[in-house]
Amino acid sequence: MPDVYTDYMTRDDNEVQSNIGYLLHPAIVASLPPKPRIADMGTGTARFLLLLREQYPDAILDGYDISPRLFPQENTLPPNVSLGILDMKQPAPKELHGKYDVVHVRSLVAAMLPTDWAIVVRNLSELLKPGGFLQWEECDFAGAKYLRGLVGSTVDAVRFMGKHFRNTLGERFEHGWCTLPREMRDAGLNPVLTDVAASDRVAETRKTLTTSVTEVFFSSARLMAERGAPGAMTNDQLDEMAKRAREDAESGGYVRYELYVACGQKPKE
Ligand SMILES: C[S@@+](CC[C@H](N)C(=O)[O-])C[C@H]1O[C@@H](n2cnc3c(N)ncnc32)[C@H](O)[C@@H]1O
Known part of the structure; x- marks a missing residue:
């Protein structure tokens, strides 16, 4: 299941980031030295760092992930971007302690159990220099709404599949987006700043995001069908729903x- 989510999230990062409106929070930007050292944890395709590099060509940008599965070829990386293997749930290696001006994390919810958040926030705080920032972005997918954009639009099939997906990932979606500020304070970070934007803030991104989120709903439901999981839909039901969701x-x-x-x-x- 996390793989389905991973594939979706790594495909739509441009739309998600356009709706947030920045890569780094303005308070962090104001604090940065001329050659900042920035880490991206659970970096996936390293897309975040590659976008950040356009704004900070002199920064040292290190990406870490538990798996190299989505890493770009090493010889395609710019000289100031490097990637390595690291499990955020384990204590950070001593040689990385106090090394970074910013540690960034995005869209890890599917990989996190409710009890992991506090441990990971503490581990990542160790990587920060004094005065450095941890920035973490997660979406409230449990609270997703299914809306019509035009008079006469339909959205029932997408809503039905969204609820099915939500039931599959269950309580994972109830943590992170709402618990991270407290976890950060408990880890000794101060101040803690928060921000929120809607996924449809930029109206032009609505259709692309909806189409790809819907693909995730179906990939997840087809996986459940293949595994014969309790409550799984049949392939015929899914084919019919897929047609209606496209409409x-x-x-x-x-x-x-x-x-x-x-x-x-x-x-x-
Ligand atoms: C949904 S993807 C997000 C990728 C990237 N942050 C982005 O927004 O484009 C989640 C990534 O977290 C990685 N991951 C999962 N568990 C991890 C862990 N314990 N430590 C480090 N990376 C992890 C996965 O391998 C995957 O690449």
């Missing part, structure tokens, strides 16, 4: 959810 998106029906940003600063010594 929903074409008619202007769309899914909307909130994108949350939490930023915590390590106190200056």
Whole structure:
């Protein structure tokens, strides 16, 4: 299941980031030295770092992931971007302690159990220099709404599949977006800043986001069908629903959810 989510999230990062409106929170940007050292944890395709590099060509940008599965070829990476293997749930290696001006994380919810958040926030705080920031973005997918964009749009099939998906991932979606500020304060970060934007803030992104989110709903449901999981839909039901969901998106029906940003600063010594 996390793989289905991973594939979706890594495909639509441009739309998600356009709706947030920045890569780094303005308070972090204001704090950066001329040659910042920035880490992206659970970096996936390293897309975030490659976009960041356009704004900070002199920065040192290190991406880490538990798996190299989505890493771009090493010889395609710019000289100031490097990638490595690291499990955020394990204590951070001593040689990385106090090394970064910013540690960034995005869309890890599917890989996190409710009890993991506090441990991971503490591990990542160790990587920060005094005065450095942890910035973490997660969406409130449990609170997704299914709306019509035009008079006469339909959205029932997308809504039905969204609820099916939500039931599959269950309580994972109830953590992170709403608990990260507290976890950051508990880890000693201060101040903790929060921000929230809607996934449809930029109206032009609605259809693309809806189409790809819907693909995730179906990939997940087909996986459940293959495994004969309890409550799984049949392939015939899924084919019929897929046709109706395409009609929903074409008619202007769309899914909307909130994108949350939490930023915590390590106190200056
Ligand atoms: C949904 S993808 C998000 C990728 C990237 N952050 C982005 O927004 O484009 C989640 C990524 O987290 C990685 N991941 C999962 N568990 C991890 C862990 N314990 N430590 C480090 N990376 C992890 C996965 O391998 C995957 O690449």
